Amino acid sequence: MKIEHVAIWVKDIEKVCEFYRKYFGGVVQPLYHNPTKQFTSRFVTFESGARLEVMHRPDICLTTGNANEEHLGFAHLSLSVGSKEEVDHLTQQMSNDGIQVVGEPRTTGDGYYESVILDPEGNRVEITI
Structure with missing residues (x-):
């Protein structure tokens, strides 16, 4: 068994994808858009085969308090x-x-x-x- 990919909700897909490209050598894949669900995503693939799905939907609330504090959910x-x-x-x-x-x-x-x-x-x- 292997983990196929990890997904993360974000406010700004392009900014986050560029971060993982610039600092970790990720290759940013084409944008996927589902207008019915107002969902967009891009996969970022890495040399090892690992993939990160960077996702956005306007109704997803990202407020978690202070970003420096641990919180439930993605660690x-x-x-x-x-x-x-x-x-x-x-x-x-x-x-x-x-x-x-x-x-x-x-x-x-x-x-x-x-x-x-x-x-x-x-x-x-x-x-x-």
Whole structure:
């Protein structure tokens, strides 16, 4: 068994897709639109075969309070970048680009080397080896 894809609701599909393209090398697929349901989505595919479905529908409420606080529902997306050095480099690049870093690079208690940033809509993204 493998996970086929992970889906996330967003306000701005293009901005979020561009984030995952720019920083993680994702390939943004064509826009799908269902006018009856007012639903749009794009898949972002990654070299490993993983896929992220970035979705929007105007009636989906995205208010979760403070984006820095944990909340019920989607907790985080973890993306492997291959090395400790790349975790450090990418985290620094994102910080320089004004992306909010909420967890500096570190080794966690369970042995992961990771940092945590917020994507353009406040979703937690864990950058790991």
